[in-house]
Amino acid sequence: MTSETLVAEPAVDAESGQRARRLAAREFRPRRAAAGLCAALLLAVAGGVAAIEVVSVLIGDPAGLIPADRWAAWLHRTSWNDPRVLGAAAGVTAVGLALLLSLLPAHRPRMIPLHGADPYLAAAISRRTLQRSLVSAGLSVPGIVKVRVRVRGGRFRRRVSVRAVTRYRNPANLADLVRGALAARLSEMDLMDPRRVRVRLSWRKD
Numbered sequence: 001m002t003s004e005t006l007v008a009e010p011a012v013d014a015e016s017g018q019r020a021r022r023l024a025a026r027e028f029r030p031r032r033a034a035a036g037l038c039a040a041l042l043l044a045v046a047g048g049v050a051a052i053e054v055v056s057v058l059i060g061d062p063a064g065l066i067p068a069d070r071w072a073a074w075l076h077r078t079s080w081n082d083p084r085v086l087g088a089a090a091g092v093t094a095v096g097l098a099l100l101l102s103l104l105p106a107h108r109p110r111m112i113p114l115h116g117a118d119p120y121l122a123a124a125i126s127r128r129t130l131q132r133s134l135v136s137a138g139l140s141v142p143g144i145v146k147v148r149v150r151v152r153g154g155r156f157r158r159r160v161s162v163r164a165v166t167r168y169r170n171p172a173n174l175a176d177l178v179r180g181a182l183a184a185r186l187s188e189m190d191l192m193d194p195r196r197v198r199v200r201l202s203w204r205k206d
Helices: 002-027 033-058 068-076 083-103 127-139 174-189
Strands: 111-113 124-126 144-152 159-166 196-202
Touching: 111 127, 124 127, 127 144, 127 159, 127 174, 144 174, 159 174, 174 196
Parallel strands: 159 196
Antiparallel strands: 111 124, 144 159
């Protein structure tokens, strides 16, 4: 009985961890409220107008919201090389590309999810708070007088870029010490997605 219980527990923990990860990723995913609202309004208006036109034509009393006959006649006598056609196509293409680009993870999320095992609880830390904590960790290294931290990346290329300054003329292994201090702090925070630490150290050369 004891052996079976011990074997079953890791599977339950792993499943709970995966559910917690999905919950955190969903809760703190960057929202595209403006783009989604604009697209929804455009689709609703276009769909509503099209539905009214179709229904009104079927019942024999066209609503006339869309001058379909006039547009069809214009399209029949207009070539594909007409500047108006090319301009309209370019405009539609630009709008479509703008909507697609708005859905890409172009900006960094403000909240960074933390790892957890509770599938009903999602936790996160703000990017600014994380950067301040990492700056404090870097300044704790003896000889380091200035630290600048940037937490980069959203879904791809997750890393922490550090620029540290020391007044020592011989930095020796200070860069490794700073990297280790920040890596230890990141480990304590237990971020859901690990980040690689890259350190650039400046020192006195006079």
